[in-house]
Amino acid sequence: MGRSVPAVVRALDILELFGSSEELSIPDIHSRLGFPRTSVHELVGTLVERSYLAPVPGQPHRFRLGVGVFHLGAAYAERxxxxxxxxxxxxxxxxxxxxxxxxxxxxxxxxxxxxxxxxxxxxxxxxxxxxxxxxxxxxxxxxxxxxxxxxxxxxxxxxxxxxxxxxxxxxxxxxxxxxxxxxxxxxxxxxxxxxxxxxxxxxxxxxxxxxxxxxxxxxxxxxxxxxxxxxxxxxxxxxxxxxxxxxxxxxxxxxxx
The missing domain is CATH 3.30.450.40 (GAF domain)
Known part of the structure:
Protein backbone atom coordinates (compact mmCIF):
# COMPACT_ATOMS: atom_id res chain seq x y z
CA MET A 1 0.00 0.00 0.00
CA GLY A 2 1.16 3.53 -0.75
CA ARG A 3 1.43 6.50 1.60
CA SER A 4 -1.88 7.80 2.94
CA VAL A 5 -3.09 11.19 1.66
CA PRO A 6 -3.64 13.65 4.55
CA ALA A 7 -6.57 15.46 2.92
CA VAL A 8 -8.39 12.18 2.29
CA VAL A 9 -7.71 11.01 5.85
CA ARG A 10 -9.15 14.26 7.20
CA ALA A 11 -12.24 14.01 5.00
CA LEU A 12 -12.86 10.46 6.23
CA ASP A 13 -12.32 11.54 9.83
CA ILE A 14 -15.02 14.16 9.34
CA LEU A 15 -17.45 11.65 7.82
CA GLU A 16 -16.82 9.20 10.66
CA LEU A 17 -17.72 11.90 13.19
CA PHE A 18 -21.25 11.84 11.81
CA GLY A 19 -21.51 8.15 12.65
CA SER A 20 -22.05 9.09 16.29
CA SER A 21 -23.50 12.60 15.85
CA GLU A 22 -26.57 13.30 13.78
CA GLU A 23 -25.79 16.97 13.10
CA LEU A 24 -22.59 19.01 13.40
CA SER A 25 -21.44 22.54 12.63
CA ILE A 26 -18.04 23.71 11.40
CA PRO A 27 -17.06 24.79 14.96
CA ASP A 28 -18.16 21.37 16.28
CA ILE A 29 -15.92 19.56 13.79
CA HIS A 30 -13.04 21.94 14.45
CA SER A 31 -13.22 21.45 18.22
CA ARG A 32 -13.54 17.67 18.06
CA LEU A 33 -10.84 16.97 15.47
CA GLY A 34 -8.54 19.94 15.96
CA PHE A 35 -8.19 20.56 12.22
CA PRO A 36 -7.61 24.16 11.09
CA ARG A 37 -10.94 25.91 10.65
CA THR A 38 -10.10 26.82 7.04
CA SER A 39 -9.40 23.16 6.22
CA VAL A 40 -12.68 22.12 7.82
CA HIS A 41 -14.56 24.67 5.70
CA GLU A 42 -12.92 23.41 2.51
CA LEU A 43 -13.39 19.74 3.29
CA VAL A 44 -17.01 20.11 4.37
CA GLY A 45 -17.71 22.20 1.25
CA THR A 46 -16.28 19.45 -0.95
CA LEU A 47 -18.26 16.76 0.86
CA VAL A 48 -21.44 18.79 0.42
CA GLU A 49 -20.72 19.22 -3.29
CA ARG A 50 -20.37 15.44 -3.64
CA SER A 51 -23.54 14.81 -1.56
CA TYR A 52 -21.73 12.99 1.26
CA LEU A 53 -22.86 15.76 3.61
CA ALA A 54 -25.92 17.99 3.36
CA PRO A 55 -26.97 21.22 5.13
CA VAL A 56 -29.72 20.77 7.70
CA PRO A 57 -32.93 22.38 6.34
CA GLY A 58 -33.43 25.77 7.94
CA GLN A 59 -29.96 25.60 9.53
CA PRO A 60 -27.50 26.09 6.66
CA HIS A 61 -24.48 26.18 9.00
CA ARG A 62 -25.20 22.71 10.41
CA PHE A 63 -24.66 19.51 8.45
CA ARG A 64 -25.71 15.88 8.43
CA LEU A 65 -24.89 12.85 6.30
CA GLY A 66 -26.01 13.15 2.69
CA VAL A 67 -27.50 10.77 0.20
CA GLY A 68 -24.09 9.94 -1.25
CA VAL A 69 -23.26 7.94 1.88
CA PHE A 70 -26.53 6.04 1.54
CA HIS A 71 -25.77 5.15 -2.08
CA LEU A 72 -22.35 3.78 -1.15
CA GLY A 73 -23.78 1.81 1.76
CA ALA A 74 -26.57 0.39 -0.37
CA ALA A 75 -24.09 -0.65 -3.08
CA TYR A 76 -21.94 -2.38 -0.45
CA ALA A 77 -24.93 -4.15 1.09
CA GLU A 78 -26.06 -5.45 -2.30
CA ARG A 79 -22.69 -7.12 -2.76
Whole structure:
Protein backbone atom coordinates (compact mmCIF):
# COMPACT_ATOMS: atom_id res chain seq x y z
CA MET A 1 0.00 0.00 0.00
CA GLY A 2 1.16 3.53 -0.75
CA ARG A 3 1.43 6.50 1.60
CA SER A 4 -1.88 7.80 2.94
CA VAL A 5 -3.09 11.19 1.66
CA PRO A 6 -3.64 13.65 4.55
CA ALA A 7 -6.57 15.46 2.92
CA VAL A 8 -8.39 12.18 2.29
CA VAL A 9 -7.71 11.01 5.85
CA ARG A 10 -9.15 14.26 7.20
CA ALA A 11 -12.24 14.01 5.00
CA LEU A 12 -12.86 10.46 6.23
CA ASP A 13 -12.32 11.54 9.83
CA ILE A 14 -15.02 14.16 9.34
CA LEU A 15 -17.45 11.65 7.82
CA GLU A 16 -16.82 9.20 10.66
CA LEU A 17 -17.72 11.90 13.19
CA PHE A 18 -21.25 11.84 11.81
CA GLY A 19 -21.51 8.15 12.65
CA SER A 20 -22.05 9.09 16.29
CA SER A 21 -23.50 12.60 15.85
CA GLU A 22 -26.57 13.30 13.78
CA GLU A 23 -25.79 16.97 13.10
CA LEU A 24 -22.59 19.01 13.40
CA SER A 25 -21.44 22.54 12.63
CA ILE A 26 -18.04 23.71 11.40
CA PRO A 27 -17.06 24.79 14.96
CA ASP A 28 -18.16 21.37 16.28
CA ILE A 29 -15.92 19.56 13.79
CA HIS A 30 -13.04 21.94 14.45
CA SER A 31 -13.22 21.45 18.22
CA ARG A 32 -13.54 17.67 18.06
CA LEU A 33 -10.84 16.97 15.47
CA GLY A 34 -8.54 19.94 15.96
CA PHE A 35 -8.19 20.56 12.22
CA PRO A 36 -7.61 24.16 11.09
CA ARG A 37 -10.94 25.91 10.65
CA THR A 38 -10.10 26.82 7.04
CA SER A 39 -9.40 23.16 6.22
CA VAL A 40 -12.68 22.12 7.82
CA HIS A 41 -14.56 24.67 5.70
CA GLU A 42 -12.92 23.41 2.51
CA LEU A 43 -13.39 19.74 3.29
CA VAL A 44 -17.01 20.11 4.37
CA GLY A 45 -17.71 22.20 1.25
CA THR A 46 -16.28 19.45 -0.95
CA LEU A 47 -18.26 16.76 0.86
CA VAL A 48 -21.44 18.79 0.42
CA GLU A 49 -20.72 19.22 -3.29
CA ARG A 50 -20.37 15.44 -3.64
CA SER A 51 -23.54 14.81 -1.56
CA TYR A 52 -21.73 12.99 1.26
CA LEU A 53 -22.86 15.76 3.61
CA ALA A 54 -25.92 17.99 3.36
CA PRO A 55 -26.97 21.22 5.13
CA VAL A 56 -29.72 20.77 7.70
CA PRO A 57 -32.93 22.38 6.34
CA GLY A 58 -33.43 25.77 7.94
CA GLN A 59 -29.96 25.60 9.53
CA PRO A 60 -27.50 26.09 6.66
CA HIS A 61 -24.48 26.18 9.00
CA ARG A 62 -25.20 22.71 10.41
CA PHE A 63 -24.66 19.51 8.45
CA ARG A 64 -25.71 15.88 8.43
CA LEU A 65 -24.89 12.85 6.30
CA GLY A 66 -26.01 13.15 2.69
CA VAL A 67 -27.50 10.77 0.20
CA GLY A 68 -24.09 9.94 -1.25
CA VAL A 69 -23.26 7.94 1.88
CA PHE A 70 -26.53 6.04 1.54
CA HIS A 71 -25.77 5.15 -2.08
CA LEU A 72 -22.35 3.78 -1.15
CA GLY A 73 -23.78 1.81 1.76
CA ALA A 74 -26.57 0.39 -0.37
CA ALA A 75 -24.09 -0.65 -3.08
CA TYR A 76 -21.94 -2.38 -0.45
CA ALA A 77 -24.93 -4.15 1.09
CA GLU A 78 -26.06 -5.45 -2.30
CA ARG A 79 -22.69 -7.12 -2.76
CA UNK A 80 -22.63 -8.84 0.62
CA UNK A 81 -22.84 -12.60 0.43
CA UNK A 82 -23.24 -14.56 3.66
CA UNK A 83 -21.73 -17.73 2.19
CA UNK A 84 -18.70 -15.94 0.78
CA UNK A 85 -18.12 -13.83 3.87
CA UNK A 86 -18.79 -16.88 6.04
CA UNK A 87 -16.11 -18.89 4.24
CA UNK A 88 -13.57 -16.15 4.92
CA UNK A 89 -14.57 -15.80 8.57
CA UNK A 90 -14.55 -19.59 9.10
CA UNK A 91 -11.08 -19.82 7.60
CA UNK A 92 -9.82 -17.09 9.95
CA UNK A 93 -11.20 -18.91 13.01
CA UNK A 94 -9.89 -22.31 11.89
CA UNK A 95 -6.44 -20.82 11.35
CA UNK A 96 -6.33 -19.95 15.05
CA UNK A 97 -7.82 -23.11 16.62
CA UNK A 98 -7.21 -25.73 13.89
CA UNK A 99 -10.65 -27.22 14.40
CA UNK A 100 -13.62 -27.51 12.03
CA UNK A 101 -15.64 -24.29 11.79
CA UNK A 102 -19.16 -23.98 10.37
CA UNK A 103 -21.50 -21.13 9.52
CA UNK A 104 -25.18 -22.06 9.46
CA UNK A 105 -28.60 -20.47 9.01
CA UNK A 106 -31.98 -21.47 10.39
CA UNK A 107 -34.60 -22.94 8.06
CA UNK A 108 -37.69 -23.81 10.05
CA UNK A 109 -36.73 -26.50 12.55
CA UNK A 110 -33.46 -27.27 10.76
CA UNK A 111 -30.09 -25.64 10.28
CA UNK A 112 -28.39 -25.50 6.90
CA UNK A 113 -24.60 -25.22 6.74
CA UNK A 114 -23.59 -22.46 4.31
CA UNK A 115 -19.84 -22.28 4.92
CA UNK A 116 -17.12 -24.48 6.38
CA UNK A 117 -13.39 -24.52 7.12
CA UNK A 118 -11.73 -27.86 7.94
CA UNK A 119 -9.28 -28.81 10.64
CA UNK A 120 -5.91 -30.24 9.61
CA UNK A 121 -6.00 -32.83 12.41
CA UNK A 122 -6.16 -36.50 11.36
CA UNK A 123 -9.25 -36.84 13.56
CA UNK A 124 -11.82 -34.24 12.51
CA UNK A 125 -15.52 -33.79 11.91
CA UNK A 126 -16.90 -35.04 8.59
CA UNK A 127 -19.54 -32.62 7.32
CA UNK A 128 -20.52 -30.73 4.19
CA UNK A 129 -21.85 -27.36 3.10
CA UNK A 130 -25.54 -27.71 2.30
CA UNK A 131 -26.15 -30.38 4.93
CA UNK A 132 -29.28 -30.05 7.08
CA UNK A 133 -29.59 -31.12 10.72
CA UNK A 134 -32.30 -30.71 13.38
CA UNK A 135 -31.69 -27.32 14.96
CA UNK A 136 -32.29 -28.53 18.52
CA UNK A 137 -29.45 -31.07 18.22
CA UNK A 138 -26.69 -28.62 17.21
CA UNK A 139 -24.90 -25.72 18.87
CA UNK A 140 -25.52 -23.47 15.85
CA UNK A 141 -29.19 -24.43 15.83
CA UNK A 142 -29.62 -23.85 19.56
CA UNK A 143 -27.95 -20.47 19.18
CA UNK A 144 -30.28 -19.50 16.36
CA UNK A 145 -33.37 -20.76 18.18
CA UNK A 146 -32.33 -18.73 21.23
CA UNK A 147 -32.51 -15.60 19.07
CA UNK A 148 -36.19 -16.19 18.26
CA UNK A 149 -39.12 -14.82 20.21
CA UNK A 150 -40.74 -17.30 22.60
CA UNK A 151 -43.92 -17.42 20.52
CA UNK A 152 -41.99 -18.47 17.43
CA UNK A 153 -40.26 -21.24 19.36
CA UNK A 154 -43.68 -22.47 20.53
CA UNK A 155 -44.87 -22.55 16.92
CA UNK A 156 -41.87 -24.59 15.81
CA UNK A 157 -41.85 -26.92 18.83
CA UNK A 158 -45.38 -27.27 20.27
CA UNK A 159 -45.51 -28.27 23.96
CA UNK A 160 -45.88 -31.99 24.51
CA UNK A 161 -44.24 -33.02 21.26
CA UNK A 162 -41.45 -35.58 21.31
CA UNK A 163 -38.37 -34.26 19.50
CA UNK A 164 -36.36 -36.49 17.14
CA UNK A 165 -32.95 -37.44 18.53
CA UNK A 166 -29.63 -37.97 16.76
CA UNK A 167 -27.81 -39.37 19.81
CA UNK A 168 -28.73 -40.41 23.36
CA UNK A 169 -27.69 -36.90 24.48
CA UNK A 170 -30.08 -35.04 22.14
CA UNK A 171 -32.86 -32.97 23.67
CA UNK A 172 -36.13 -34.92 23.66
CA UNK A 173 -38.86 -32.45 24.66
CA UNK A 174 -39.86 -28.82 24.00
CA UNK A 175 -39.68 -28.21 27.76
CA UNK A 176 -36.02 -29.25 27.84
CA UNK A 177 -35.42 -27.11 24.77
CA UNK A 178 -36.96 -23.98 26.31
CA UNK A 179 -34.89 -24.41 29.47
CA UNK A 180 -31.76 -24.81 27.36
CA UNK A 181 -32.52 -21.73 25.26
CA UNK A 182 -33.00 -19.62 28.39
CA UNK A 183 -29.51 -20.58 29.60
CA UNK A 184 -28.03 -19.82 26.18
CA UNK A 185 -29.58 -16.34 26.17
CA UNK A 186 -27.99 -15.66 29.55
CA UNK A 187 -24.55 -16.88 28.45
CA UNK A 188 -24.56 -15.39 24.96
CA UNK A 189 -23.23 -18.57 23.34
CA UNK A 190 -24.33 -22.18 22.91
CA UNK A 191 -22.58 -25.46 23.60
CA UNK A 192 -23.52 -29.05 22.89
CA UNK A 193 -21.73 -32.26 23.83
CA UNK A 194 -22.39 -35.32 21.68
CA UNK A 195 -25.94 -34.19 20.84
CA UNK A 196 -25.60 -34.30 17.06
CA UNK A 197 -22.65 -36.69 16.84
CA UNK A 198 -21.56 -39.25 19.45
CA UNK A 199 -17.92 -38.14 19.25
CA UNK A 200 -18.15 -34.39 18.73
CA UNK A 201 -18.70 -31.33 20.95
CA UNK A 202 -19.46 -27.84 19.62
CA UNK A 203 -19.62 -24.23 20.72
CA UNK A 204 -21.46 -21.51 18.75
CA UNK A 205 -22.06 -17.75 18.72
CA UNK A 206 -24.60 -15.55 16.86
CA UNK A 207 -23.99 -13.47 13.73
CA UNK A 208 -25.90 -10.21 13.23
CA UNK A 209 -26.63 -8.23 10.08
CA UNK A 210 -26.53 -4.45 9.72
CA UNK A 211 -29.98 -4.17 11.31
CA UNK A 212 -28.87 -6.10 14.40
CA UNK A 213 -30.94 -9.18 13.54
CA UNK A 214 -29.40 -12.62 14.10
CA UNK A 215 -29.03 -14.11 10.63
CA UNK A 216 -26.57 -16.96 11.20
CA UNK A 217 -24.41 -18.67 13.76
CA UNK A 218 -20.78 -19.77 13.76
CA UNK A 219 -19.62 -22.95 15.48
CA UNK A 220 -16.37 -24.70 16.28
CA UNK A 221 -16.64 -28.51 16.30
CA UNK A 222 -14.15 -30.58 18.27
CA UNK A 223 -13.74 -34.35 18.68
CA UNK A 224 -14.39 -35.23 22.32
CA UNK A 225 -10.81 -36.44 22.72
CA UNK A 226 -9.72 -32.80 22.37
CA UNK A 227 -12.53 -31.33 24.50
CA UNK A 228 -12.28 -30.14 28.10
CA UNK A 229 -13.89 -27.38 30.20
CA UNK A 230 -10.78 -25.24 29.67
CA UNK A 231 -10.82 -25.84 25.92
CA UNK A 232 -14.55 -25.10 25.80
CA UNK A 233 -14.02 -21.72 27.49
CA UNK A 234 -11.16 -20.89 25.13
CA UNK A 235 -13.19 -21.80 22.05
CA UNK A 236 -16.24 -19.89 23.32
CA UNK A 237 -14.14 -16.72 23.41
CA UNK A 238 -12.71 -17.44 19.96
CA UNK A 239 -16.04 -18.22 18.30
CA UNK A 240 -17.51 -15.08 19.87
CA UNK A 241 -14.77 -12.94 18.33
CA UNK A 242 -15.15 -14.73 15.01
CA UNK A 243 -18.92 -14.22 14.97
CA UNK A 244 -18.41 -10.56 15.79
CA UNK A 245 -15.96 -10.24 12.90
CA UNK A 246 -18.42 -11.88 10.50
CA UNK A 247 -21.18 -9.59 11.77
CA UNK A 248 -18.89 -6.67 10.92
CA UNK A 249 -18.41 -8.06 7.42
CA UNK A 250 -22.20 -8.03 7.07
CA UNK A 251 -22.46 -4.40 8.11
CA UNK A 252 -23.24 -4.76 11.83
CA UNK A 253 -21.77 -1.95 13.91
CA UNK A 254 -21.89 -3.52 17.35
CA UNK A 255 -24.40 -3.90 20.15
CA UNK A 256 -26.73 -6.79 20.86
CA UNK A 257 -28.08 -8.82 17.98
Missing amino acids: LDLAREGEAAAADIAAVCDETVHVAVLDGRSVVYVAKADSTHPVRMVSAVGRRLPAHCTAVGLMLLASLEAGRVDELFPPGEKLPALTPNSLRSPKQLRERLARIRERGHAEEYCESNDAVACVAAPVSDRDGSTVAAVSISVPTMRWSPERAAELARLVGKGAEALSGRLGHRGGPG
